[in-house]
Amino acid sequence: MIYQIPFIAVIGLIAVGMYAILFKKNLIKIAIGITIVESGVNLFLITLGYREGGVAPIYTHLPPGTNIPEGMVLPVPQALTLTSIVIGVAVLALILSLIIKMYRKYGTLNAYEMRRLRE
Amino acid sequence: MKSEGMSPIVQTIAGILFPMVLIFSFYVIMHGHLTPGGGFQGGAIGASAVAMLIVALGAKKINDMVGEEGISSFESIGGLVFVIIAILGLFMATTFLSNFLVGDTIFGKIPPFGSNSGILNSGGILPLLNIAVGMKVIGGLSAVVLVMALATKEEKK
Amino acid sequence: MNEWITHAPILIIAIPLFAAFLTPLVDRVSRRGRNALVFIAVILTLILTLALAKDVFDHGLRIYTLGGGSVDSTLVTLPSGYRLPVRIILEVDGMSAFMVVISVLISFVGLLYSFSHIKENGAGKYYTLFLLMLVGMLGMEVTGDLFNLFVFLEILSISSAALIAFYARGGKPVEASIKYIVISSLAALFVLFAIGLLYGEYDLLNMGAIAKKISLAGEIPFLAQIAFVLFLTSFALKAGAAPMHMWLPDAYGEAPGAISMVLVAATQASLYALLRVCFTIYGAAMDTAVIGGILIILGLISIFIGVTMALIQIDMKRLIGYAAVAEIGYILLAVGVGIFELAKGEISDYSMKALQGGIFHIFNDVMDIGLLFLVVGAVMYVTKESNLNKLGGLAHSMKYSSIFFIIGMAAVSGLPPLNGFASKILIYESVYKVSPLISIIAILASMLMLAIFVKIFHSVFMGPKLTEYERKDAPRLMLCSMAILAAIMIFFGLFPDFVVNNIVNPAVNALVKNLPYISAIGGA
Numbered sequence: 001m002i003y004q005i006p007f008i009a010v011i012g013l014i015a016v017g018m019y020a021i022l023f024k025k026n027l028i029k030i031a032i033g034i035t036i037v038e039s040g041v042n043l044f045l046i047t048l049g050y051r052e053g054g055v056a057p058i059y060t061h062l063p064p065g066t067n068i069p070e071g072m073v074l075p076v077p078q079a080l081t082l083t084s085i086v087i088g089v090a091v092l093a094l095i096l097s098l099i100i101k102m103y104r105k106y107g108t109l110n111a112y113e114m115r116r117l118r119e
Numbered sequence: 120m121k122s123e124g125m126s127p128i129v130q131t132i133a134g135i136l137f138p139m140v141l142i143f144s145f146y147v148i149m150h151g152h153l154t155p156g157g158g159f160q161g162g163a164i165g166a167s168a169v170a171m172l173i174v175a176l177g178a179k180k181i182n183d184m185v186g187e188e189g190i191s192s193f194e195s196i197g198g199l200v201f202v203i204i205a206i207l208g209l210f211m212a213t214t215f216l217s218n219f220l221v222g223d224t225i226f227g228k229i230p231p232f233g234s235n236s237g238i239l240n241s242g243g244i245l246p247l248l249n250i251a252v253g254m255k256v257i258g259g260l261s262a263v264v265l266v267m268a269l270a271t272k273e274e275k276k
Numbered sequence: 277m278n279e280w281i282t283h284a285p286i287l288i289i290a291i292p293l294f295a296a297f298l299t300p301l302v303d304r305v306s307r308r309g310r311n312a313l314v315f316i317a318v319i320l321t322l323i324l325t326l327a328l329a330k331d332v333f334d335h336g337l338r339i340y341t342l343g344g345g346s347v348d349s350t351l352v353t354l355p356s357g358y359r360l361p362v363r364i365i366l367e368v369d370g371m372s373a374f375m376v377v378i379s380v381l382i383s384f385v386g387l388l389y390s391f392s393h394i395k396e397n398g399a400g401k402y403y404t405l406f407l408l409m410l411v412g413m414l415g416m417e418v419t420g421d422l423f424n425l426f427v428f429l430e431i432l433s434i435s436s437a438a439l440i441a442f443y444a445r446g447g448k449p450v451e452a453s454i455k456y457i458v459i460s461s462l463a464a465l466f467v468l469f470a471i472g473l474l475y476g477e478y479d480l481l482n483m484g485a486i487a488k489k490i491s492l493a494g495e496i497p498f499l500a501q502i503a504f505v506l507f508l509t510s511f512a513l514k515a516g517a518a519p520m521h522m523w524l525p526d527a528y529g530e531a532p533g534a535i536s537m538v539l540v541a542a543t544q545a546s547l548y549a550l551l552r553v554c555f556t557i558y559g560a561a562m563d564t565a566v567i568g569g570i571l572i573i574l575g576l577i578s579i580f581i582g583v584t585m586a587l588i589q590i591d592m593k594r595l596i597g598y599a600a601v602a603e604i605g606y607i608l609l610a611v612g613v614g615i616f617e618l619a620k621g622e623i624s625d626y627s628m629k630a631l632q633g634g635i636f637h638i639f640n641d642v643m644d645i646g647l648l649f650l651v652v653g654a655v656m657y658v659t660k661e662s663n664l665n666k667l668g669g670l671a672h673s674m675k676y677s678s679i680f681f682i683i684g685m686a687a688v689s690g691l692p693p694l695n696g697f698a699s700k701i702l703i704y705e706s707v708y709k710v711s712p713l714i715s716i717i718a719i720l721a722s723m724l725m726l727a728i729f730v731k732i733f734h735s736v737f738m739g740p741k742l743t744e745y746e747r748k749d750a751p752r753l754m755l756c757s758m759a760i761l762a763a764i765m766i767f768f769g770l771f772p773d774f775v776v777n778n779i780v781n782p783a784v785n786a787l788v789k790n791l792p793y794i795s796a797i798g799g800a
Binding site: 034038041080087115 | 430450465471475
């Protein structure tokens with residue numbers, strides 16, 4: 001059961017993030033919601049690669065007596081997660097720049113008051 | 120954030136700490152093929168060093184010393200080095216991004232299989248690609264922080 | 277000299293990337309040098325793409341391994357003798373070559389258009405983002421690896437969101453861009469979740485290898501079914517199918533001139549990803565009636581919502597945006613009928629015709645809607661106004677632009693002898709077999725589209741001359757880019773047999789029979 005807790009945490013993080021994106025009016029809270037969903041997906045990717053009792057998949061100063069390669073955790077999901085974190089940083093920088101520009105135009109951060117594009 | 124920076128104590132300590140953090144970031148970038156780290160991680164540490172300077176000295180002073188265009192050019196050079204090394208793999212060896220430095224002079228040693236104590240001289244083109252990515256990330260993230268600091272200061276006038 | 281054609285799949289990604297990194301440096305030195313650099317990069321990519329497409333249509337699949345010993349060494353041998361496909365592999369088959377030609381052609385026309393109306397302040401960043409958008413589109417269409425697809429999808433959506441908000445006139449483009457990046461980033465995160473699910477099930481990221489495992493098993497396991505639902509929803513959201521189309525009229529309506537056209541090509545790249553996942557990865561084992569039915573329903577809702585919402589718009593670009601939603605509905609309807617008739621292992625005649633109509637319509641849709649966006653952009657450049665109530669009488673001064681608008685209007689509504697008729701008649705004939713009611717709805721929607729565009733034509737170009745607007749036509753480069761599109765459209769309309777046999781048929785064959793795709797990977 002203890003090995004299922006990261007997957008429950010993934011579902012919880014994605015649910016909290018989607019609630020923040022869907023139901024909050026402040027633009028900064030929507031941006032934080034995107035970051036929370038991205039953290040959830042990254043946690044899911046890392047948890048996929050776990051092997052019980054494994055060590056880090058690095059050859060430098062390996063603890064003596066570990067099996068190569070059965071005693072190491074999988075390295076491919078770690079590369080996928082790293083790429084996803086970089087992409088998340090880029091998206092966050094773009095969203096925050098756009099929010100700064102909207103604040104200077106309208107003076108408010110409430111998404112319902114600044115809607116001009118309807119129907 | 121006041122636009123003149125913070126008090127002289129903070130400025131002095133930031134000036135002392137900046138080279139140390141920068142050297143740590145270069146260490147993480149250079150040893151990317153041996154220990155956890157590499158291009159993006161070391162670059163993020165370097166960008167946080169530059170961000171510390173921006174908070175301590177004020178964004179206007181940093182903009183006068185190194186403009187936003189200078190940091191952007193530094194970033195573009197990093198990207199260019201990456202693509203040039205990858206295309207060199209096409210001309211000097213078989214395919215794009217092939218490891219043509221293994222067995223050669225720079226970074227060319229082939230380490231023995233299994234647990235070893237970390238030989239810096241190995242890895243082929245990987246340390247060079249790490250340096251290029253590190254340059255790009257330091258330039259990119261510092262430019263983002265600098266431009267945002269300048270943009271939020273302007274509206275206080 | 278035929279050495280370089282084997283390196284063509286990676287060069288069409290590497291050349292725009294190199295030019296995109298070089299543009300900010302050259303921009304600080306001289307402006308004409310930067311214009312020349314961008315132009316040369318796109319021309320080189322266009323030549324390489326046409327050569328690669330001709331080679332793939334004649335000889336079949338072409339494969340490229342990054343970092344391998346030779347171009348074909350796709351498998352890595354472990355010390356125990358087990359062979360795995362773990363390298364990054366690019367696979368160009370008929371469908372990929374088709375989409376790559378579309379993307380580069382539309383980017384070239386958009387670049388010509390951009391030279392004449394981009395203001396000089398900050399133009400260096402505009403061209404960098406433009407080239408990055410081209411890299412994202414091309415990367416999505418030639419890759420053979422699922423995670424590479426995700427990375428290029430994110431490159432495409434970030435650069436296009438930055439380009440939509442490039443000229444912040446009064447705050448509306450920035451609002452459209454925020455909507456676009458929030459929805460698009462959420463869709464891409466769900467695609468990453470589905471890729472993680474597939475990796476957890478099969479321990480492989482290569483599309484051909486996963487397709488081989490699914491076709492050997494014969495039925496789809498539960499985790500792969502959940503992954504399929506997430507793929508279908510996220511890629512249909514990025515392609516603009518209703519009821520997930522909310523971002524599309526805002527984004528197309530507020531983007532600067534040529535970017536609206538290149539955005540249409542970008543949404544077609546997401547549609548290509550949807551087709552690739554449907555046919556190649558899950559092809560042999562999916563339940564054709566259910567998936568076909570879902571795509572037919574999505575297509576019908578898109579057609580209905582697109583056409584009816586377009587009737588009430590008063591802003592020119594938003595109206596064409598809603599018409600673009602309806603056109604995506606036609607493509608999804610045709611592909612859905614094609615899957616519906618596809619029995620396991622054989623292709624019936626009607627299914628082939630439906631798929632031919634759908635894939636041909638991808639090309640026609642981009643060109644028709646693109647030409648309309650270009651003409652409307654020229655009108656906005658001359659008059660600085662986009663409200664239909666305030667414009668009028670422009671046919672006296674903008675003669676050539678009104679002719680191009682008539683050509684685009686006739687093509688979108690499916691009138692002969694233009695290319696819209698050729699693909700739409702294939703769709704009408706094959707959809708009739710599933711249910712005649714759907715065919716009637718499709719034909720009615722085409723007629724309504726003609727009504728919508730006649731409305732624009734009448735209120736913008738006809739009528740007495742208004743004195744507020746100066747009397748000049750669009751700049752010559754804009755007219756040149758419109759003429760290129762119109763020439764290709766007339767050629768496709770007059771010789772549809774030639775196009776269907778030589779260009780569309782290899783694409784459809786490559787989609788439906790996924791055996792060459794799988795066997796090119798090889799190994800266990």
